[in-house]
Amino acid sequence: MKIALIGYGKMGKAIEEIAVQRGHEIVAKIDATGSLESLADQQVDVAIEFTRPDAAVQNILFCIEKGIPVVVGTTAWNHEFPRVKAAVETKNGAMLYASNFSVGVNIFFEINRRLAQLMNPHTEYTVNIEEIHHLQKLDAPSGTAVSIANDILGNSSSLKQWKLGEESAPEVQSDELAITSFRQPDVPGTHVVSYRSEVDTIEIRHEAHSRKGFALGAVIAAEFLNGKKGIFTMSDVLKITHK
Numbered sequence: 524m525k526i527a528l529i530g531y532g533k534m535g536k537a538i539e540e541i542a543v544q545r546g547h548e549i550v551a552k553i554d555a556t557g558s559l560e561s562l563a564d565q566q567v568d569v570a571i572e573f574t575r576p577d578a579a580v581q582n583i584l585f586c587i588e589k590g591i592p593v594v595v596g597t598t599a600w601n602h603e604f605p606r607v608k609a610a611v612e613t614k615n616g617a618m619l620y621a622s623n624f625s626v627g628v629n630i631f632f633e634i635n636r637r638l639a640q641l642m643n644p645h646t647e648y649t650v651n652i653e654e655i656h657h658l659q660k661l662d663a664p665s666g667t668a669v670s671i672a673n674d675i676l677g678n679s680s681s682l683k684q685w686k687l688g689e690e691s692a693p694e695v696q697s698d699e700l701a702i703t704s705f706r707q708p709d710v711p712g713t714h715v716v717s718y719r720s721e722v723d724t725i726e727i728r729h730e731a732h733s734r735k736g737f738a739l740g741a742v743i744a745a746e747f748l749n750g751k752k753g754i755f756t757m758s759d760v761l762k763i764t765h766k
């Protein structure tokens with residue numbers, strides 16, 4: 524496949540390495556000083572977009588306009604999702620977005636949904652989410668933590684919204700799900716969901732050891748998207764079905 528990288532930072536470079544290992548050709552590398560217009564003049568099978576929250580939407584819309592399928596890893600642009608979805612539908616385009624491309628995290632998402640269903644009747648437990656990332660990360664909470672939170676909210680009768688801040692104490696009844704964000708040197712991404720009661724704690728945890736897992740998932744997603752039309756997620760790639 525001929526792949527264009529939109530964003531050539533930590534993730535763009537990690538994706539390049541994996542894509543070349545898997546036999547693909549990188550035909551463009553565009554950073555903040557580069558021009559998207561160069562993509563219109565060449566054959567690109569799939570673009571992979573890992574830039575920054577305030578740049579993602581215009582990059583995605585450009586790809587859709589030009590008929591280039593686009594895999595999107597940039598997080599924190601979800602409020603613009605309806606506009607992007609409308610553009611994909613109007614142009615009969617192709618987009619795959621994941622807040623986290625790691626295979627392990629997508630399995631973790633499924634375990635989180637199932638655990639939330641099991642815990643829903645047990646109101647003596649208080650659930651909290653903790654996420655830890657490297658110091659350069661621009662958004663907080665992480666897109667992955669927001670996905671985890673939305674899956675818990677979708678399976679809870681008592682929680683109505685998530686909030687960024689201090690974790691909730693077990694004795695406090697609240698309809699808010701707390702997400703606590705920490706920024707530490709050299710942490711690719713750690714997420715913990717814990718349910719605490721007076722008598723015990725249940726915890727599930729995913730810890731990325733490097734960016735390789737995200738990069739591999741993004742390349743597998745690009746291979747999946749090539750030749751398809753519509754909007755997809757990693758659940759489609761990994762054939763994880765939600766119950």
Ligand SMILES: NC(=O)c1ccc[n+]([C@@H]2O[C@H](COP(=O)([O-])OP(=O)(O)OC[C@H]3O[C@@H](n4cnc5c(N)ncnc54)[C@H](OP(=O)(O)O)[C@@H]3O)[C@@H](O)[C@H]2O)c1
Nearest residue numbers: 530531532533534554555574578596597598622623624737
């Ligand atoms: N979904 C996932 O699995 C996953 C995993 C890891 C990270 N992420 C997300 O991916 C994004 C990028 O992460 P990163 O660690 O690679 O960040 P990074 O190292 O800061 O790299 C960002 C890159 O985007 C470029 N850029 C900025 N504005 C641009 C624009 N308008 N057009 C084209 N390129 C532009 C930057 O160029 P300059 O260097 O010239 O500024 C840089 O090359 C973040 O939103 C992060 O949260 C997602």
